[in-house]
Amino acid sequence: MSVNNDVYDVIVVGSGPAGQKAAIQAAKGGKRVAICEQAREIGGACVHQGTIPSKALHERAIERYKAGKQFAELSSARQRYQGSLSELIGEVTHIIKAHDSYMTEQLVRNGIHIIHGRASFDDPHTLKVRHTDGKTSTIRTNFVVLENGSKPRAPEHVAIDHENICGSDSILSLAYLPQTMIVLGGGVIACEYASVFALLGVQVTLVDRNARPLGFLDADLTSRFRDYFEQHGGVFIGEADVVDERFDGVSQVESTFKDGSILRTDKAMCSLGRISQVDGLRIENSGVKVNDRKLIDVDANGRTNVPHIFAAGDVIGPPSLASAAMEQGRCVACAIQGVDSGKFSEYIPTGIYSVPELASVGLTEAQAQQRYPGAVVGRSNFKEIARGQIAQAQEGMLKLVMTPEWDLVGIHAVGPFASERVHIGQMGLLSGAKIDTYIENVFNFPTHAESYRVAALDAHGALSKATSRLAVA
Amino acid sequence: MSLSSPVVATQSPGPDVSALESRLRTDIAAQRLKLPVLPNVALEVLSSTLDDAADAQRLANLIQKDQSLATHVMRVVNSPLFRGSMEIVALQQAIARLGMVRIREIALTASLKNALPAKCSFQLLMDEAWQLGFATGLWAKEFARTTRKNVEISSLGGLLYNVGSSLIAVELSKREPSPSLGDAKYLMASLGSESGAALVDNWKLPAVVGTCIQYVGDFGNAPGNKDEVATVEAGRAVAVAMRQDTIDADQIVELDAVQHLNLYPEDIEELLAKSEQISNALESMIL
Numbered sequence: 001m002s003v004n005n006d007v008y009d010v011i012v013v014g015s016g017p018a019g020q021k022a023a024i025q026a027a028k029g030g031k032r033v034a035i036c037e038q039a040r041e042i043g044g045a046c047v048h049q050g051t052i053p054s055k056a057l058h059e060r061a062i063e064r065y066k067a068g069k070q071f072a073e074l075s076s077a078r079q080r081y082q083g084s085l086s087e088l089i090g091e092v093t094h095i096i097k098a099h100d101s102y103m104t105e106q107l108v109r110n111g112i113h114i115i116h117g118r119a120s121f122d123d124p125h126t127l128k129v130r131h132t133d134g135k136t137s138t139i140r141t142n143f144v145v146l147e148n149g150s151k152p153r154a155p156e157h158v159a160i161d162h163e164n165i166c167g168s169d170s171i172l173s174l175a176y177l178p179q180t181m182i183v184l185g186g187g188v189i190a191c192e193y194a195s196v197f198a199l200l201g202v203q204v205t206l207v208d209r210n211a212r213p214l215g216f217l218d219a220d221l222t223s224r225f226r227d228y229f230e231q232h233g234g235v236f237i238g239e240a241d242v243v244d245e246r247f248d249g250v251s252q253v254e255s256t257f258k259d260g261s262i263l264r265t266d267k268a269m270c271s272l273g274r275i276s277q278v279d280g281l282r283i284e285n286s287g288v289k290v291n292d293r294k295l296i297d298v299d300a301n302g303r304t305n306v307p308h309i310f311a312a313g314d315v316i317g318p319p320s321l322a323s324a325a326m327e328q329g330r331c332v333a334c335a336i337q338g339v340d341s342g343k344f345s346e347y348i349p350t351g352i353y354s355v356p357e358l359a360s361v362g363l364t365e366a367q368a369q370q371r372y373p374g375a376v377v378g379r380s381n382f383k384e385i386a387r388g389q390i391a392q393a394q395e396g397m398l399k400l401v402m403t404p405e406w407d408l409v410g411i412h413a414v415g416p417f418a419s420e421r422v423h424i425g426q427m428g429l430l431s432g433a434k435i436d437t438y439i440e441n442v443f444n445f446p447t448h449a450e451s452y453r454v455a456a457l458d459a460h461g462a463l464s465k466a467t468s469r470l471a472v473a
Numbered sequence: 474m475s476l477s478s479p480v481v482a483t484q485s486p487g488p489d490v491s492a493l494e495s496r497l498r499t500d501i502a503a504q505r506l507k508l509p510v511l512p513n514v515a516l517e518v519l520s521s522t523l524d525d526a527a528d529a530q531r532l533a534n535l536i537q538k539d540q541s542l543a544t545h546v547m548r549v550v551n552s553p554l555f556r557g558s559m560e561i562v563a564l565q566q567a568i569a570r571l572g573m574v575r576i577r578e579i580a581l582t583a584s585l586k587n588a589l590p591a592k593c594s595f596q597l598l599m600d601e602a603w604q605l606g607f608a609t610g611l612w613a614k615e616f617a618r619t620t621r622k623n624v625e626i627s628s629l630g631g632l633l634y635n636v637g638s639s640l641i642a643v644e645l646s647k648r649e650p651s652p653s654l655g656d657a658k659y660l661m662a663s664l665g666s667e668s669g670a671a672l673v674d675n676w677k678l679p680a681v682v683g684t685c686i687q688y689v690g691d692f693g694n695a696p697g698n699k700d701e702v703a704t705v706e707a708g709r710a711v712a713v714a715m716r717q718d719t720i721d722a723d724q725i726v727e728l729d730a731v732q733h734l735n736l737y738p739e740d741i742e743e744l745l746a747k748s749e750q751i752s753n754a755l756e757s758m759i760l
Binding site for chain 2: 039
């Protein structure tokens with residue numbers, strides 16, 4: 001049954017980071033905008049199952065770990081977190097609610113109509129919205145922005161039941177911390193949860209097909225991650241294939257490896273990638289093409305093969321970062337309004353809220369050496385930085401990568417505030433700064449930022465040595 | 474019968490029933506109701522539900538402590554539905570066949586039932602209430618799976634949400650003259666959550682289960698755990714409909730609890746496809 005028949009300038013399907021920014025930017029440009037969201041709250045998986053909850057849990061886990069460590073030092077008590085997971089998650093729930101509330105206010109303040117329901121195409125300009133009560137409404141629009149997001153991939157060989165074997169969307173529903181857990185995958189989500197659970201005292205086994213976790217990062221970062229993870233009782237099994245994983249029907253999850261060995265754990269988490277959510281959109285009625293990987297191909301402005309339909313966020317594929325999605329959303333809205341959105345930078349920072357925190361922007365050491373033969377790196381270890389000592393963050397590190405011409409081309413950070421610290425270097429990268437910028441300028445003391453100066457001096461030293469060697473040769 | 478009010482009187486209460494209701498309500502508020510003592514075994518089984526150290530051997534040991542409980546569990550696991558071609562002779566074997574979660578549910582319910590007097594004039598109503606609790610727990614579990622809420626808590630909340638109504642049945646069986654079956658049914662529904670709330674502290678039930686007992690049917694007013702209470706409330710609605718053989722997806726979709734859980738008609742259809750599986754599980758557990 002149709003309950004309304006509204007016409008909009010822009011309809012945004014999905015209220016994740018890209019959807020919100022697209023809707024707000026279009027509304028600020030005077031467009032009549034509606035945002036259609038199937039979930040009860042605004043924000044998409046980023047707010048409710050991904051980015052925000054895992055980061056909030058990360059913060060709480062570190063706080064509890066530090067408190068537990070201090071208590072253990074005083075009383076020799078064991079350090080395993082003694083509270084329930086629901087206590088930690090309860091706090092996370094408040095954060096999510098607050099986030100939902102201010103995002104909703106922001107949309108409403110900009111005059112954006114929020115429609116709660118599942119949208120599907122009737123034709124390229126008409127969407128049918130199915131509501132939870134079974135009623136439907138029809139809305140027409142001049143432009144569509146598809147921001148349906150993604151969901152965890154559920155491989156056939158893993159019997160996810162959201163009770164014993166969870167996905168990244170159900171792992172936070174656990175009522176208590178298990179003694180043992182296996183995490184399948186070596187990507188961002190897998191490593192974030194694996195390291196947080198290990199810090200809380202769970203015996204975590206992280207299994208990935210690749211030789212090292214987070215293989216896309218600079219090797220220094222992944223080795224520091226792995227060292228810290230293993231120091232906290234975690235086990236990483238690389239180049240391994242779990243071919244079958246299921247609850248044994250009694251009390252344990254059985255993970256069978258390709259070589260026939262079996263690992264038994266209390267719980268499991270499967271984090272073997274995410275897939276875009278185009279199912280249910282009846283996208284064939286829109287004319288938009290979906291590629292073999294079930295992603296929507298777009299041009300530099302986010303435009304699909306159908307000129308008035310745009311797409312942004314996880315539904316168009318990598319980098320699948322909330323930060324990049326926000327910018328994609330803004331660019332799409334600019335394109336709709338015929339406004340130049342500026343140049344979308346190739347340098348997108350990556351922040352990984354594992355323990356320790358990791359962040360990166362620009363080229364890795366290996367990439368730089370390939371592109372700029374003779375490239376060198378400079379490191380600053382936090383144990384040699386006053387602020388690092390004060391913060392008891394000796395595991396921290398900053399690594400700068402530069403060309404033989406002193407151009408900064410990569411920044412890689414480990415430890416507290418890594419995802420914040422990397423932005424100092426990012427600005428230098430974007431403005432074409434030479435490494436001596438970080439040597440010739442003064443930083444506050446004691447700060448984490450001081451590590452830039454130390455790493456720059458180290459890089460300078462490395463380059464001088466390399467130059468001397470060349471001169472001798 | 475309304476899906477959201479599974480146990481209601483078939484007629485309006487007469488003045489005598491209203492007076493009895495009022496007296497009982499006062500007794501509950503003044504903590505004058507005699508609360509049954511929960512056997513240690515049940516307490517331990519209950520705490521093992523949300524315990525990270527729970528294992529099959531420990532559960533088997535717990536159940537073995539209570540002979541009648543062990544007998545009950547063995548009877549269930551040797552029912553035609555579960556026993557397969559081989560008789561189950563040991564608890565460990567039973568756990569291996571049915572899994573810890575199922576055995577724990579059977580053990581918990583049996584020990585809770587044992588905590589209440591065996592001879593009660595309203596045994597039939599009590600049995601109905603237990604069966605409804607079983608079914609609610611099973612459906613709540615499936616709702617939780619779909620909405621990515623905690624499956625174990627939802628199951629426990631469903632299993633125990635109406636434990637208070639059995640307590641009222643026991644209390645009514647002591648009264649002279651004994652109320653009619655219809656009146657007893659009315660009073661169990663009307664006072665169940667209040668008397669159940671009295672058990673929460675006494676039996677040291679998890680706080681979230683206490684909230685389910687108090688607010689199922691009124692999840693909107695729950696001070697916390699609204700999602701969990703709504704999950705149990707939705708589970709109860711389907712359990713009631715299943716018992717009456719009147720499962721209607723359209724009706725279920727319109728329930729406030731289902732709307733709160735943000736479930737779409739297609740989600741409900743997917744859930745209801747599990748009816749046969751749940752019906753079989755229920756049949757086995759209420760032997």
